[in-house]
Amino acid sequence: MDSRAFRRFRRNKGALVGLFLVIFVTALGLLGPWLAPYDPVEQFTDRLLLANGLPAGPGVEPGHWLGGDILARDELSRLLSGARVSMLVAYLATALAVLIGVALGLLSGYVGGRTDTYLMRLVDVVLSMPFLLIAIVMQRVFDAPGIWTICIVLGVLSWTTLARVTRAKTMEARELDYIQAARALGLRHFRILARHVLPNVVGPIIAIATIMVARMIIAESALSFLNLGVRPPTASWGSMLNESQSLLLGLPRLTVYPALLISMAVFGFNLFGEGLRDAFDPKD
Amino acid sequence: MMQFILQRALWGVLVVMSVVTLVFFLIFVAGDPAVTILGPQARAEQIADFKAKKGLDQPVPEQFLSYLGVMPCIRKDSPKYSSPDGVRGFCGLLQGDLGESYSHHESVANVIGYRLPRTLLLASLAVLFELVIGLTAGIIAALRRNRWSDTAIMFGTFIGISLPTYVTGPIALLLFAFLLGWFPYGGYGVDPLDHIYHALLPALILAIAGAATYARVMRGELIETLRHDHVRTAKAKGMPMPQVIRKHAIRNALLPIATLIGLSLPFLVGGAIITEKIFAWPGLGLLTIESIESLDAPVIMAVVLMFGIAVQVGNLLADIAVAALDPRIRLSD
Numbered sequence: 206m207d208s209r210a211f212r213r214f215r216r217n218k219g220a221l222v223g224l225f226l227v228i229f230v231t232a233l234g235l236l237g238p239w240l241a242p243y244d245p246v247e248q249f250t251d252r253l254l255l256a257n258g259l260p261a262g263p264g265v266e267p268g269h270w271l272g273g274d275i276l277a278r279d280e281l282s283r284l285l286s287g288a289r290v291s292m293l294v295a296y297l298a299t300a301l302a303v304l305i306g307v308a309l310g311l312l313s314g315y316v317g318g319r320t321d322t323y324l325m326r327l328v329d330v331v332l333s334m335p336f337l338l339i340a341i342v343m344q345r346v347f348d349a350p351g352i353w354t355i356c357i358v359l360g361v362l363s364w365t366t367l368a369r370v371t372r373a374k375t376m377e378a379r380e381l382d383y384i385q386a387a388r389a390l391g392l393r394h395f396r397i398l399a400r401h402v403l404p405n406v407v408g409p410i411i412a413i414a415t416i417m418v419a420r421m422i423i424a425e426s427a428l429s430f431l432n433l434g435v436r437p438p439t440a441s442w443g444s445m446l447n448e449s450q451s452l453l454l455g456l457p458r459l460t461v462y463p464a465l466l467i468s469m470a471v472f473g474f475n476l477f478g479e480g481l482r483d484a485f486d487p488k489d
Numbered sequence: 490m491m492q493f494i495l496q497r498a499l500w501g502v503l504v505v506m507s508v509v510t511l512v513f514f515l516i517f518v519a520g521d522p523a524v525t526i527l528g529p530q531a532r533a534e535q536i537a538d539f540k541a542k543k544g545l546d547q548p549v550p551e552q553f554l555s556y557l558g559v560m561p562c563i564r565k566d567s568p569k570y571s572s573p574d575g576v577r578g579f580c581g582l583l584q585g586d587l588g589e590s591y592s593h594h595e596s597v598a599n600v601i602g603y604r605l606p607r608t609l610l611l612a613s614l615a616v617l618f619e620l621v622i623g624l625t626a627g628i629i630a631a632l633r634r635n636r637w638s639d640t641a642i643m644f645g646t647f648i649g650i651s652l653p654t655y656v657t658g659p660i661a662l663l664l665f666a667f668l669l670g671w672f673p674y675g676g677y678g679v680d681p682l683d684h685i686y687h688a689l690l691p692a693l694i695l696a697i698a699g700a701a702t703y704a705r706v707m708r709g710e711l712i713e714t715l716r717h718d719h720v721r722t723a724k725a726k727g728m729p730m731p732q733v734i735r736k737h738a739i740r741n742a743l744l745p746i747a748t749l750i751g752l753s754l755p756f757l758v759g760g761a762i763i764t765e766k767i768f769a770w771p772g773l774g775l776l777t778i779e780s781i782e783s784l785d786a787p788v789i790m791a792v793v794l795m796f797g798i799a800v801q802v803g804n805l806l807a808d809i810a811v812a813a814l815d816p817r818i819r820l821s822d
Contacts, residue, residue, distance in 0.1 A: 333797040342519040472651035
């Protein structure tokens with residue numbers, strides 16, 4: 206990020222709030238499982254289950270600040286360890302999408318011609334693939350528990366926007382005089398792409414990737430919400446939302462906690478990404 | 490223009506064909522439809538019987554060719570399978586036959602025909618909300634730029650794009666259905682007016698993200714356009730401000746909105762899976778997840794086909810709409 210972009214970013218209050226939230230939820234993801242006071246899957250039927258069959262509320266039992274969930278597990282510990290799953294999936298899936306999208310976008314924009322046409326039709330094919338079916342297929346083919354499968358599904362299906370943007374920016378950059386000069390000098394194509402084209406496209410990519418983390422958080426929770434995400438008893442914010450859905454009217458707090466965390470994380474990444482975009486590409 | 494449309498349509502057909510092919514084979518990678526439909530308790534002869542009836546005992550490539558309609562019918566429950574003179578007919582896509590649903594005991598065309606209008610009702614209400622709320626908010630924000638109402642609207646749109654439907658849906662149910670009792674808990678209702686009443690809350694939930702996006706785009710475009718020469722000329726010649734905005738500024742700003750609406754078409758036709766699930770709205774979204782979970786292959790194929798066509802048509806319509814609204818753009822390759 207050059208210094209002008211950095212100054213523009215620093216003046217943008219919303220972007221700073223976004224950055225703060227991003228750091229906060231990322232820290233939750235990194236440290237969450239260690240901060241959790243209890244084992245997130247242990248059932249405290251003696252303490253967190255009341256005589257009427259409902260879990261204890263916040264602050265009823267000393268040490269269990271947010272009370273218990275439907276199965277008398279410590280809610281706070283589940284939220285904290287769920288943060289790890291949600292953030293890990295979001296970051297990894299984004300990384301995979303960036304890797305594929307940028308590589309194909311650079312190739313498409315730099316080489317052009319028939320390669321470009323075919324790659325852009327491939328984008329169309331991927332855009333038309335039914336997300337859920339792929340998720341189910343992957344879950345059945347790889348009999349492994351969720352997290353890695355989800356990362357791959359999300360990453361492999363969401364690189365299309367990045368590829369399109371990278372392609373457009375690469376096509377612009379290709380016409381720049383110094384890149385034309387580099388080509389005329391006969392530099393290796395890979396070197397031109399890596400050293401000269403990539404720096405021109407990296408700004409918008411970072412901005413889009415940041416906003417994409419927000420989308421991935423939403424997508425991971427959506428999959429878990431539809432029972433296609435991480436498998437119980439593993440906690441993720443989406444699966445916690447799914448588990449509390451049936452008790453929405455009786456125990457709304459179990460819906461509200463994960464809902465708040467998801468919204469906060471998504472809000473933060475959106476604000477931060479938008480701030481980055483404005484900083485790299487000022488309209489005013 | 491005509492050549493452009495034809496070329497794009499041709500590519501579109503190719504793209505949809507490849508998606509259809511991929512998905513057909515993926516279904517059989519995912520599992521055995523006979524087993525998921527009949528359940529784990531089914532006896533071996535029941536499964537064999539089902540497979541024979543549906544042609545599932547044939548090799549998958551042959552099933553696919555028969556599904557496409559380039560190979561004679563292999564489904565024994567189809568009237569095309571046998572004729573008095575012993576010549577097998579064709580029962581595939583080329584013949585306009587989508588097949589029989591495995592789990593609904595009905596033709597796929599009927600199942601879709603039953604669900605599609607419901608999804609379209611929900612979708613059109615949602616688009617209406619998106620446009621009315623989004624465009625109004627965007628115009629207000631642009632005209633009152635950098636004042637508190639602009640800031641408030643922009644902040645609101647940020648919240649709007651950050652709230653997924655599985656967060657807003659349950660909370661809306663809690664608030665408006667449970668605590669206030671203004672709306673039903675979900676479902677479809679009994680008569681046309683009741684359908685609309687039941688669709689209001691899910692449509693609103695569905696519209697939040699779209700409205701927020703439209704508001705942001707509208708604001709950005711309007712601010713940009715208000716600086717253009719032709720707007721300044723119109724102001725200079727004494728045209729009243731509301732008319733300038735209506736006639737010159739908004740028209741230009743509608744371009745990207747038209748593109749966005751075109752691109753959102755597949756999601757409108759494909760149904761909103763999560764919203765339909767939360768509000769128990771029996772549309773295509775719910776059908777999609779049901780059919781995928783049970784590997785009801787003919788229904789999955791039909792839904793995928795519709796979604797794929799909608800993506801292509803939406804892209805094409807967006808391009809055409811932009812060309813129609815902006816005389817400077819001429820469509821060519």
